[in-house]
Amino acid sequence: MKLKTKFLLMLAVIVTVVSSCSKDNYDPERQLAEDDALISEFITKNNIPAIKHSSGLYYQIITPGTGASVNETSYVGVNYEGKFLNGNVFDKSTSITKFYLTEVIEGWTKGVPLIKVGGRIRLIIPSTLAYKNQSRGSIPANSVLDFTIDLLQAQ
Known part of the structure; x- marks a missing residue:
């Protein structure tokens, strides 16, 4: 009985050690480089006059707007459409959507x-x-997203 208990205890320790050694292979720098290559190819192929932001985001100002300025903590109302780079729509607002930009x-x-x-x-x-590297509903992990956003309100 003692031998069996020691064996099970040892097996539990080995399983714990091995499972704690498994790494998440997600490397954000490598993923950003892969995404950047995909985005560069996409904007070149589709003649999109996008600008690269210091964060790695690409943007195209279609209409700059003439109303109030917003910041990263503003409460805004928008209409939007979200697509993958293959053009498939994964989300679209049907009315004004409001939220804090921190959310x-x-x-x-x-x-x-x-x-x-x-x-x-x-x-x-x-x-x-x-x-x-997280999936969210119909959005697979590591997905580049293409949004068109109309900024309608700000508080």
Whole structure:
């Protein structure tokens, strides 16, 4: 009985050690480089006059807007459409959607303040500024996202 107990205890220790040694192979720097290559190819192929933000986000200001400026903590109302780089729509607002920019993905937090109320912007967001290596509903892990956003309100 003692031998069996020692064996089970040893087996439990080995399983714990081995499982704790398994690493998440996610490397954000490598993923950003992969995303950047995909985005560069996409904007070149589709003739999109996008600008690269210091964060790694690509953006195209379609209409700058003439209303109030917003910042990364503003409460905003928007209409938007989100697509993958293959053009498939994964989300689209059906009415004004309101939220604090601190409550959304980092790509939006960085990108939306680049326009004023009344403006429209296209954000091509690397996965490292979106959902990273996590799946979210119909959005697979490590997905580059392409949003068109109309900034309608700000408080």
